[in-house]
Amino acid sequence: RGTYASHACNVCRAKRVKCDEVKPVCGFCQASGRNDECSWTGESARRPRTEAHYEALRKRADALKAYADLLESLLEKCRREHGGVSEESMSYLQFRPPDAGTAILDNEVPPPHDDGTDVNQVEGEDITREICVPTRNLKLEDSQLVFYGIAAPFRLDQTPAKSRVASRLPDGDDPKKSHVLQITDGDGSYYDPDFDWSRHLPSIVPLDRKEHDRVLDLLFKFFTPWCFRIVPALFLRDMHRALSVPPHETPPRTVHYSPMLHNALVALATAFSDDPRVRDFKSRKYFADEAKRRWEEECRKPNISVVQALSILSSFHSTNGDQTIGYMYFGLSARIGQALGLSFDSSQWVKAGLISNDDMMDRNWAYWTTFSEDVCWSVYVGRDFCVPQPVERHVPVSFVDSEFDETPWHYPPANIPPQPNFLSRTLAATCELMMIARQVMDVMYVVCLYYRFLLFRLIYISSLQLHEWKSRLSPEVDITISNKSSATPHRLMLHLAFWWVFILLHRPFFHRRKRGSDGDIDHIKMCKRASENVMELLLVWRSLYTLRYVPMTLVQVLFSAGTVYLLLAGKAASGLRVAKKDLERFVSQADLCVEYLNEIGKSWSSATRIGGILSNLAHRQLDPLLEKR
Secondary structure, three states: OOOOOOOOOHHHHHHOOOOOOOOOOOHHHHHOOOOOOOOOOOOOOOOOOOHHHHHHHHHHHHHHHHHHHHHHHHHHHHHHHHOOOOOOOOOHHHHOOOOHHHOOOHHHOOOOOOOOEOHHHHOOOOHHHHHHOOOEOEEEEOOEEEEOOOOOHHHHOOOOOOOOOOOOOOOOOOHHHOOOOOOOOOOHHHOOOOOOOOOOOOOOOOOOHHHHHHHHHHHHHHOOOOOOOOOHHHHHHHHHHHHOOOOOOOOOOOOOOOHHHHHHHHHHHHHHOOOHHHHOHHHHHHHHHHHHHOHHHHHHOOOHHHHHHHHHHHHHHHHOOOHHHHHHHHHHHHHHHHHOOOOOOOHHHHHOOOOOHHHHHHHHHHHHHHHHHHHHHHHHHOOOOOOOOHHHHOOOOOOOOHHHHOOEEOOHHHOOOOEEOOHHHHHHHHHHHHHHHHHHHHHHHHHHHHOHHHHHHHHHHHHHHHHHHHHHOOOOOOOOOOOHHHOOHHHHHHHHHHHHHHHHHHHHHOOOOOOHHHOOOOHHHHHHHHHHHHHHHHHHHHHHHOOOOOOOHHHHHHHHHHHHHHHHHHHHHOOOOOOHHHHHHHHHHHHHHHHHHHHHOOOOHHHHHHHHHHHHHHHHHHHHHHHHO
């Protein structure tokens, strides 16, 4: 991304846009008719750097230098033993910069558009060039961009593009263009009693419209906001479009609604129902089976709604303890995303007028939410990632939709006034955090297998990135002492995930004795601090919303905190003298984690199972130590 202005005007700072710093009226304010509002406070847009920040940078530089020296020594050893480049002009040492301080870093050079989709260059090219060297990998099929590689014959097929369906927020002046949920704090004047809301749902389950809308509303408030998996306004708008067509006519294909997605969402949402007949797993399975019945039909000509539907089905299975089946469905979701080429930048197609800017935003949103889910899934099951990193494809940073962020978020039982949801801003911060989490997992489970001692130097880099991420959070997303008591669930989940990554980073070295090469890192202290913050945020969530309504990732966070308390309890019990007070406190906190998991288990049965794992682990690890005493 480009550099920030050093002294942006107040309007540009509030809008988070690039300011050209022209005074007395900057270019943005002049173009948008805000001449009277353009003002300058003289405050620098950059936060002052602390000595701790510079110290962390120095440690990072030392760690990178040590890493480079090690790689050079390994390469030299390989050259001596197996041959290779000569010792003269072709030596790899000639590429080493004489002064690292004056070298140009890779991330200072703007990345090229490595998407293979320069549409303007494609027109009029020779067919032999098109066959031998593909100039684009994205192809417009049935109004959807689809990805084909160099060997695929389908990329050479020419099919006429169909008309696009407009995509973005529904007109606020006409709510009838969108399905309006029947909830207690909704506007009943816009309800359409004749709306065919259950057209694609199985009729065997005793689910009326009011309960259907209530559980979907809970899902949209507490589950799907994490990773921004569903845009409720767009789902309800497209639902209205698709179901307003008479049953005997072919409905329009929409990006944010499909019968498969609808059934998958209801299968997941009915876990939040207070009606035991609806909440029963057999009843919920009818909706999941109906979604699966449609998956081949919708995957034949997929769009983004298929990606989301398969992802929601994966959550349905993982929350019910079938993590292997859930992992399979998420893999299908990621594969459909790959087929749609979501990991490619489609901006050139927008410039060529073949797709709209809204289409590109939908694609970027779908990519980033899938990327974030992939990190959570990989940590959950301890397996490799399946979605390419954005740095490999140069996908633009996920969009921040100011209009949508101003949509009120309100949950009356919490006794909190309506507030802007800031969902897209939270997603942007989540994506950055998940990129760091992915690096942490790569370091922990790949590099350390071969050069474990490197980890204690590289750990500074991850710690620095986490602290920088936290310092860059906007006030709308950050949680402070003053706004903690009114924080929305997705903001709480974001900060829970932040401390979760800290635990993942430091827990493997909990029992490692501190050495001089470790610098100032105290892994036990880091784990303890992270777990305490997790429990503090969970207490806020529990008091405001109860633990019946949580996303699945929170179960992982809670389990990780519980393992830290078991480690702390084991340490307190294994010394020369038992630290009784510490032991009792840590065992009590571990038991509290199990209690919280059982509360979550009222909605997600997998949480009860994971709570049992944590409880059994506590008995297995602590009972022998306590018996010796």
